[in-house]
Amino acid sequence: MTTTTVEAVGLGKRYKDTAALDGFDLAAESGTVLGLLGPNGAGKTTTVRILTTLLRFDTGRAAVAGFDVAKDARQVRRRIGLTGQQTAIDDLLTARQNLVLFGKLFRLNKSRARERAEELLGQFGLTEAADRQAKGFSGGMKRRLDLAASMILAPQVLFLDEPTTGLDPAGRREVWDAVSGLAADGTTVVLTTHYLDEADRLCDRIAVIDHGRNLVDDTPAGLKRRMGADRLEIVAADPADLPALERVVAAVAEGDVVADEAGPSVSAPVKDPVAALTAAATALQDQKIAAADIGLRRPTLDEAFLELIGGTDQKEAQQ
C-alpha cells in the first residue's frame, strides 16, 4: 500500500508584489522520488523552504510525514532531512566532526552520535576521508557529506534543493548514486533541479512548476510522450542553406518546422520516421544541398520542458 508522505494543497506565498507560489499542489508517495522542475524563480526553492518548516506561507496547507508543517513544525523536523543549495557543512571541521556535531544537534547522545557518524561515513564512501578537513574535499565529496548530515535521523523524507548544481560530471554521478541508494532503501525524496537528465534519471514523478503554479505532474516517460512524435533534424553545412532546408523539412513534417540559426539546423516532428528521412535525404541530393548531418531524434525532456514553459510565457503575453 502506498501512502502520501508529502502533500501540499493550494500553497500560496507572496513577497510584497510578487507571488512566489500561487496555489501550488504537490504530492509524493512514500518511497518515491519526486522531481520539482522549473526555471529559476519558478518557486522551487520556496516550496522546499515551506515544506522544511523554514518559511511561513500565506495560504493552503502542507503536511510532511503525516504532520502539519505549520502547526507541528517540531514533529516535521524530526522526520525530514534537508540539503540546501549550498553545502551547509562546516569546512573547518573534519567529515567525522561534522557528522558528530550534526548528530548532537539532532539530539543524539555523544556515543550514539559517534556511532551514527561512523555508519554514515561508510554508507557515503567517506571513511577514508573521515579525518580530513572538509575544506579540502571535492565538490562531490562535500555534497555527499552534506547528504550524510541530512540522513542522521534516517528521515522519512529527504529534501534536496538543486543537489548537483555546480558539480562536475563525476561529482554529479556520485550524488546521483547516493540519492538512488537512499530511495531504494525507502526514503521519500523531493528534489528540485533544472537539469532534465537528472530528473529523467532519478525521479519517479516530475512536477513542473512555473510562476508558482503547477504546469504538469507526470512520469518522465509520460512527459516525453506528451511531446509526441520523433523529430527529423538536418544540420546545415552552410547557414545560407537554412531557408532551403526549411522547405525540405516542411515537405515531410507533421507539425511546426523549427529553424535554429545557432545549429545551424532545421527540425520538425514527423509521422513516419523512416519514410520522412528517406524523402528528405533524396530531396537534399536532388537539390544539391550539402548537409553536415541528418537524423532522427526521440524527444528529450529538455524539449518537453521548453515547450511547457514556452506555452505559459505565450499565454502570459496574450493576457
Added chain:
Amino acid sequence: MTALAPLPDETFAGRVKWTLHDYRAIVGQEFTHLWRQPANFAWALGFPIVMVLLFVYVFGSAMDVTGQGAGVDYVAYAMPGMFAMTMAFGFTNTAWAVAEMKEKGFIDRVRSMPMASSAVVVGRNIADTIHAAVDLLVLFLIALAIGWRSEGTLWETLGAFAILIWLRFALIWVGIWMGLMVKGVEQAGNLFALAFPFGMVSSVFTPPELMPSWLGAIAAWNPVSATATAIRELFGNPVAAGTSWPEQHALLAAIVWPLVITAIFLPLGVRRFRNLGR
C-alpha cells in the same frame, strides 16, 4: 530505526536539558574552530598588537596625556585603552561569522532540525564571549611584557576584566543582529569601517579633552570610553578624565552602557532570527 529517535523533550525539564545540550554543541563547534585555525586567532590579535606598537612606540613619545610631559606614563594610559578597543572591535568577527553561517546555508540547516532555535544565537554569544576572554588574556600578557602594570588590588583587576568582557558581551548581540541583517559575508566585512571610528573616537588613545569640543563630547559619551576610563580607575592607571558626566561616573557608565546595548540588540537579534521564516 527507533534507536535514532531523539530523546523526548516534551516536559519543561527535558526541554531545558536539551537546550543546554544544543548550546554546548554549538560552543564545542566554535572551540574546534579555534583549535583548527590558530592563524585566525593570531590575526585577531595582530591588529591590537600593531596598534600597541604604533601608539606606544611611534606616536607615544609625543603624547602628553597626563600633563606631565610628552611620553610620560603613556604605556600605562594606552594599554587599558587597547584592552577596551580590542573588546569593541571584536564584534565585527561575530557579525562576519553569523553572515557566513547564513550565506552558506548553515543557519537554514539547523533551523530545519529539531534543535532549540535559540542555540545558534545564544551558543554563538557564549562561544564568542569565551573567545574574547582568551583574546584579553593574551593581550594582558603582552601588556605585562612591555612594562604595563595593574596598580589595583586583585579584586579591582578582576573587576576590570569583568567590565571589559561585559562590554564585548553586549557588543556581540550587535554583531549577531548585524550578521543576520547584512546581505552577505562581503557586507559583513565592511562593518569594520563602522567599528573603527566607534573604537577610535574615544578615550582609547587620547583623552577627549584634547579633541575639538564636538568630537570630544562624542568621545566622552562613547561606551568604549566609559569602559576604558573605568578600567583605568580600577587598574590604578592614569585616567585623564574630563568633566563630562560619563567621565566622572565612568564605572557606572561602563556597567549601564552594555546593559542598554544588550536590552536593545538582544531582542532585535532574536526577532530577526525568528523572522528569517517570513
